[in-house]
Amino acid sequence: MNPPKIAQTDTWKHKISNAQQLGGIETSVLDNGAGRGVRIAWINTGTGLRYKVVFDRGLDILDCFYNESSLSWISHAGLVAPQPFSNQGIDWLRTFGGGLLTTCGLSNAGPPNSDENGSRGLHGNYSNLSCELLSIKNPDVFTGDLSFEIIGKVRETSTFGPSLELTRKISGTLGSASIKISDTVVNRGNSDAPHMLLYHINCGWPLIDDGTRIVWKGSRIPRESDSNLTEFNKKHDFKLCAPPLKEHAGFGEDVAFIDPATDASDLVTCGFANDQIQLALKISFSKKQMPWLIHWQHWGENEYVTALEPATNPPIGQTNARKDGTLILLKPGESRSYDLELEVITGERVNEFKM
16 A cells, blocks of 8 residues: 555644654764764655665765665665775775765766876765755645755865865655755866766665666667676666676676667656566656766675666766866866756556656
8 A cells, every 4th residue: 555645635734743743854873883973864755765864975865765665775884984085996885885876976987097187086085075964944734835855065175176065955845755866066166177976876675676677768888898798688788687696796797888868858767667566766867967877787696786877977987088078177166067856656657667
């Protein structure tokens, strides 16, 4: 049975004393394990969708559930307190908790790289930076305002630059099983600043299972590594989830770079659909803001995960993006905005979610 649709009925009116009975935002600080001392917020949308925002990991999202089913993949490490100097080589992997959303950037997305402009570790610094919390707005059931939001600011900066600042708003409405993420990145320095951004949307069991459909439309860009694809993907072309594969032990993976198709409004739609449990996650974003969609698969035993990743660039690293002329250089004071929506789909609508 689906939960009551709070936003579409007024049967709760005059029957509750506190909005938390329907849902809202609750903040806390963890007191145990590798994440001890980390500030978090649990957000309950009142629909069965609830998720954990981690203030001290760039306002990224870790756990995410719809009723009893997890949507996100959590790594062996889980929630680790930020380590701002985990920015050399592949140190980023040591603190990578997985989660529904891990942001890569703000100046590097992709492998470690170096050039005359400096050296950068895997996927940049962002996810190991704490936010400055600007505001939290909870629903007000007495005025009928069912909206909620968290706004915070994250700075990736160094004396003499570059100095990039991201302001993030995570918002929603009680009764709506969706998450809206709005980011604005601005160059606060006095010289041009390299900028790359990739949203690592990591999903796991039970949403992701043997036979879960991978929904996307567009053109897959051939890569040299395609010769090493698993037989499963040679057959299914990144449109179906595999069972755990021995080939993906250790660093084994399959990756697709996709030039996504859009609708008439320039909107890209993609996601995952599990027909067996009638559960899907729909991801929407603007191609003008993020022209690339990356699809990562790692079907390792006990490390079973896949991700869809809207991005400004393929994850080739700052050095290669500079060489091929695709690196974004933000002028002092210049800004760019990015918007994502993640929506849970259930029931018969799952069968209709396809390309």
